[in-house]
Amino acid sequence: MSNCVLTPALKKTAVVVSAEDVWKSYDDETIQVLNGVDFEARAGQTVALCGPSGCGKSTLLHLLGGLDHPTRGRVTVNGKPVGDGQGSLHLLRHEVGFVFQLHNLIADLTLEENCLIPTVAAGTSRSVALERLRQLTERTGLTHRLKHRIQKLSGGERQRTALCRALMNRPRILLADEPTGSLDERTSRQIFDLLLELVATEGITLIMATHDHGLAQKCDRLVEMRDGRICESSLT
Amino acid sequence: MIFLKLILTNLGRHRIRTLISVAGIAFSVAAMLTVVTILQGAVGMFSGLLSADSQILVFERNVSDLFFSSVPDAAVKDIQGWSMVQHANPVLFGVVSSLDHPIITCFGVTPEDARIHDAAWLAGTRSEFGTGANQVVLGERAAEFLNAKVGSKVSIGHGVFSVIGIIRTKNGFEDGGVFMPLRSAQNFFHKEGTSSVLTVKLKSRNDQAAFKSQVKQRYPALIALQDQEFDRSYSQFRILKATAWAVGACGLLLGGLGVANTMIMSVFTRIREIAILRVNGFSNGQIAAMIFGESGVVSLIGTVAGLLIGAAAIVALKLIPALHGYVDADIQPLVVVAVVFLACLTGIAGGLYPAFYAMRIRAVEALRFE
Numbered sequence: 338m339s340n341c342v343l344t345p346a347l348k349k350t351a352v353v354v355s356a357e358d359v360w361k362s363y364d365d366e367t368i369q370v371l372n373g374v375d376f377e378a379r380a381g382q383t384v385a386l387c388g389p390s391g392c393g394k395s396t397l398l399h400l401l402g403g404l405d406h407p408t409r410g411r412v413t414v415n416g417k418p419v420g421d422g423q424g425s426l427h428l429l430r431h432e433v434g435f436v437f438q439l440h441n442l443i444a445d446l447t448l449e450e451n452c453l454i455p456t457v458a459a460g461t462s463r464s465v466a467l468e469r470l471r472q473l474t475e476r477t478g479l480t481h482r483l484k485h486r487i488q489k490l491s492g493g494e495r496q497r498t499a500l501c502r503a504l505m506n507r508p509r510i511l512l513a514d515e516p517t518g519s520l521d522e523r524t525s526r527q528i529f530d531l532l533l534e535l536v537a538t539e540g541i542t543l544i545m546a547t548h549d550h551g552l553a554q555k556c557d558r559l560v561e562m563r564d565g566r567i568c569e570s571s572l573t
Numbered sequence: 574m575i576f577l578k579l580i581l582t583n584l585g586r587h588r589i590r591t592l593i594s595v596a597g598i599a600f601s602v603a604a605m606l607t608v609v610t611i612l613q614g615a616v617g618m619f620s621g622l623l624s625a626d627s628q629i630l631v632f633e634r635n636v637s638d639l640f641f642s643s644v645p646d647a648a649v650k651d652i653q654g655w656s657m658v659q660h661a662n663p664v665l666f667g668v669v670s671s672l673d674h675p676i677i678t679c680f681g682v683t684p685e686d687a688r689i690h691d692a693a694w695l696a697g698t699r700s701e702f703g704t705g706a707n708q709v710v711l712g713e714r715a716a717e718f719l720n721a722k723v724g725s726k727v728s729i730g731h732g733v734f735s736v737i738g739i740i741r742t743k744n745g746f747e748d749g750g751v752f753m754p755l756r757s758a759q760n761f762f763h764k765e766g767t768s769s770v771l772t773v774k775l776k777s778r779n780d781q782a783a784f785k786s787q788v789k790q791r792y793p794a795l796i797a798l799q800d801q802e803f804d805r806s807y808s809q810f811r812i813l814k815a816t817a818w819a820v821g822a823c824g825l826l827l828g829g830l831g832v833a834n835t836m837i838m839s840v841f842t843r844i845r846e847i848a849i850l851r852v853n854g855f856s857n858g859q860i861a862a863m864i865f866g867e868s869g870v871v872s873l874i875g876t877v878a879g880l881l882i883g884a885a886a887i888v889a890l891k892l893i894p895a896l897h898g899y900v901d902a903d904i905q906p907l908v909v910v911a912v913v914f915l916a917c918l919t920g921i922a923g924g925l926y927p928a929f930y931a932m933r934i935r936a937v938e939a940l941r942f943e
């Protein structure tokens with residue numbers, strides 16, 4: 338892994354994620370959530386999506402990762418449009434990783450078992466998967482916890498496990514939805530620094546929803562959303 | 574590995590629930606195995622008994638039960654004289670009871686009959702059969718449960734008989750039976766001048782069609798059937814077989830509903846987990862495989878347990894003295910295969926709706942609510 342901190346925000350690297358005039362509504366257009374979002378992220382960038390609760394940050398992340406589909410508009414990842422079925426399966430297996438506010442781990446499986454789930458889905462060989470897991474747990478300081486059940490882990494350890502799981506299949510894009518939102522402030526900083534370090538060393542594009550401006554300041558770019566629109570985008 | 578772990582972990586989370594649905598499958602498999610096996614044994618014995626050294630059975634047309642069939646002596650005499658007939662033996666069936674045994678099958682036969690003729694005589698001699706009044710020969714098991722020896726008096730129905738012989742036959746049904754000379758049986762059952770059936774052996778198998786049409790022509794009230802035809806068409810067998818499979822199928826249906834219920838609960842209480850798997854790249858197929866895996870494990874354990882319980886039940890039934898001669902059944906591999914197949918089908922069917930439901934869980938919606 339080359340330690341390539343190239344301040345990608347300043348370099349014009351390739352666009353890896355884009356949303357063009359994306360609209361999303363629920364219940365036959367009675368609930369308008371996204372109202373024409375234009376957004377893009379370049380390879381290796383870290384982007385913070387800020388905005389008040391309910392402004393559509395999570396919804397946008399879901400659309401970018403292929404978990405949901407826009408009512409109107411186009412989402413592309415690595416140049417390919419995000420569609421239904423097989424396309425979004427490949428997306429979830431190989432191109433994007435998700436981290437949520439809640440760790441969303443399976444509580445009665447061990448750390449190792451939880452992290453192997455995406456590799457089972459993708460059909461990765463067990464030895465390759467275990468080697469990748471060893472690497473990730475070393476970097477996140479979880480090696481001694483591998484065989485422990487999630488129930489036995491602290492909040493910070495759980496979120497670090499979720500981070501490992503998201504990166505198991507070496508995605509090029511990490512979509513994080515308030516990843517430290519359920520942690521105390523100190524742990525939150527620690528986890529966030531770890532997350533930044535990991536995406537930097539692997540050259541991963543990070544798109545993170547947050548309403549913590551302190552964290553947002555540490556990203557390359559800050560995108561403000563309000564009422565389902567992007568109202569401001571700036572380099573930090 | 575992880576796949577199996579996911580399946581087993583979930584089954585382990587709700588042990589009682591899992592156990593109940595395993596038990597549901599197990600009991601229905603056991604019931605089906607037992608009922609069908611015993612029935613097959615009984616049908617096999619009964620038809621074996623009819624076909625002792627014969628190929629064709631002549632009895633009254635349109636009777637539902639051979640006990641109600643009557644073939645007149647005149648017809649018997651006539652048919653015995655036909656040139657194509659090697660031998661034709663009349664048999665009168667009756668049911669008698671003794672003190673502790675409400676149902677004992679009684680066979681009224683002639684000394685030439687293969688049942689008497691080919692049996693191993695454990696006591697007494699064949700030449701005495703039919704020589705005196707109020708005499709019976711007992712099947713080996715009947716002698717055992719009536720506690721009788723040659724020379725003892727046994728009271729059967731409204732009469733008292735002396736035992737002149739004890740025979741061992743190949744047929745468990747017969748072993749539990751009482752044999753009387755045809756004439757005594759006719760008197761005893763007030764069926765003078767008739768028999769229930771006539772078992773016929775022809776000189777040549779080629780004459781079967783001719784024989785049947787001749788019976789039809791001369792005795793419109795009678796019917797002649799080959800053994801296999803008889804097994805297929807005898808309404809009692811048909812009713813019994815249909816009942817056995819219907820009972821089994823109902824059992825499995827209930828078992829299947831149990832599995833379906835378990836699996837539906839299992840999916841409903843795990844919507845979030847399934848959503849997580851989806852976000853981590855599980856396909857519809859993989860999710861369905863997990864659900865079917867779960868119902869499969871339940872059915873598999875249930876089936877194995879059911880086969881063991883069923884086999885034990887059959888052994889236990891054989892040990893009950895009152896049922897001697899009636900439960901003489903070995904578990905047929907084909908029946909096991911059929912039962913296992915039906916149980917597997919049940920497992921799959923039980924997982925069908927839950928899998929369908931699980932495949933439709935949308936990650937975004939499931940992960941949103943907490």
Ligand SMILES: Nc1ncnc2c1ncn2[C@@H]1O[C@H](COP(=O)(O)OP(=O)(O)O)[C@@H](O)[C@H]1O
Nearest residue numbers: 363368370389390391392393394395396397938
């Ligand atoms: N399935 C849904 N049906 C109806 N409304 C929804 C649904 N999902 C999200 N919403 C609404 O969309 C809006 C934006 O939600 P979200 O993207 O989660 O905002 P944020 O993450 O910025 O807090 C909210 O008002 C929410 O109630």
Ligand SMILES: [Mg+2]
Nearest residue numbers: 394395396514
């Ligand atoms: Mg949100």
